[in-house]
Amino acid sequence: MRAIRIICQRELAGYFTSPVAYVFLVIFLLLTGFFTFTAGAFFERGEAGLGAFFGWHPWLYLVLVPAIGMRLWAEERRAGTIELLLTLPVTAWQAIVGKFLASWLFLALALVLTFPIVLTVNILGEPDNGAILAGYLGSLFLAGAYLALTCMTSAMTRNQVVAFILSVVICLFLILAGFNPVTDLLARWASPAFVDTVAAFSVITHFDSFQKGVIDSRDLFFFLSLIGFALFATGVILRGHRAG
């Protein structure tokens, strides 16, 4: 645990000593604001809820999370610091989890900074704050899932741009599998069971129930197993590079 904590601290501090953190936070907050109020028609809906806010997260994260996670391993490999890190008395999984947690905490911070919107709905109406909390939890897990996949693609290459593009493609696939226009298209020629199976792999399907205020153990399990799988794959990939 100690090693994970120290690696996590170093990585997190790394975000704030470079402009990455500030640029990201500003852009994230601007974009959530824009999507919620303008594209999401927050006021016109006349609802005391954050549907307009959370509904955009899968799309917003699609670009922003890979941007945060792409450097995790690609940069270590490019700079050669991976050799330093993995010859310290730590196991590879401690390093993987430590770095993942650092980025996840950072994304959690970005999410916490969206609190004015919660204040706004509470001033304007009487929302179900439990549902909002569940929405935040879902959003955090969604970000975690994307991030873990970005970790994996980042371990595949020394090039951050390649890692970014790969993870955007994978995450996009995970969105589209459950995106209504796509499932409707599939339903035309495939059996409903097949459509449901494909949709079950989508983050959208599992994220939607959080937004409704339902914390279902199956959805939690989905996100946690996706994160677990992607981090495990990261370990396998990193070991593969060294095994030659």
Added chain:
Amino acid sequence: MIRIENLVKTFGRKRAVDGVSFTVERGEVLGFLGPNGSGKSTTMRMITGFYPPTSGRVSVGGHDVAEQPLAAKRLIGYLPENAPSYPDMTVEAFLRFAAAMRGFDGAARSKAVARAIDLCFLSSVVRQNIDTLSKGYRHRTCLAQALIHDPQVLVLDEPTDGLDPNQKHEVRNLIRELGKSKAVVFSTHILEEVDAACTRAIIIDRGRIVAQGTPEELRARSDLAGAVTLDAQGASVEKLSALGRVEAVNGAFRIYPRDKSKAAELAAAVIELVSREGWKVQGMYSERGELDEVFRRITQPDTVKA
């Protein structure tokens, strides 16, 4: 402290390291020599647990690196090739990170960092970001990281690469000093470093050990070893030829012994001849042999196709 048995590492079809065995005890400084791409770095990466060996065993301080990697890694201080470090950290933050990872806390951590800074002459740059440092300082920052826990085993991959002559000198002295109480392996392709710092050297070429011994032993393998160079007025090739093969070098004569094991007698014979003939001696040296020459003779340059 370091025991390597029959180490092999293959990358695809290429055998980067091909059956290397050696041991390094405490108090020894082993110089690891070889042309570029000969397998030096790969071997070091296997000692430090970064690369799993394809076959063979590495143990450090009695711990098998493959089976008890953490116990082995705790004993090792490692300076990887090109001295990587995190460019967005300050020297101090980087060393504090390394110290924390080595299990230091609180006052002990500050003390370990201060000691490493002192040892590697980094005090003038502690608060600077690593990416603003010159190559020499970056290199020493990474070296400081390797020394932070006063390790029993030091593995240094080209520790003097990219340093200026003064810094090279300091680092060599440091290695020699550390070697008195630790087991040190360092790689280099600068042969003078072997003389400057090693108690023993191994020459590796295309993944295999091609020579090993003390610097003196290796040097003795040179053709030049034992030859006597004589610069004297009146000296002639004809008379000197009685003692051995003679070669003219810049106006002087170099006499090679017929039998290397009797090299010591050659010098005496030359002196006797000189005094008998009454030549006027301006200079006379007994050659120790050149490592360069030994190195070139037993390793294959990478410019030649194998």
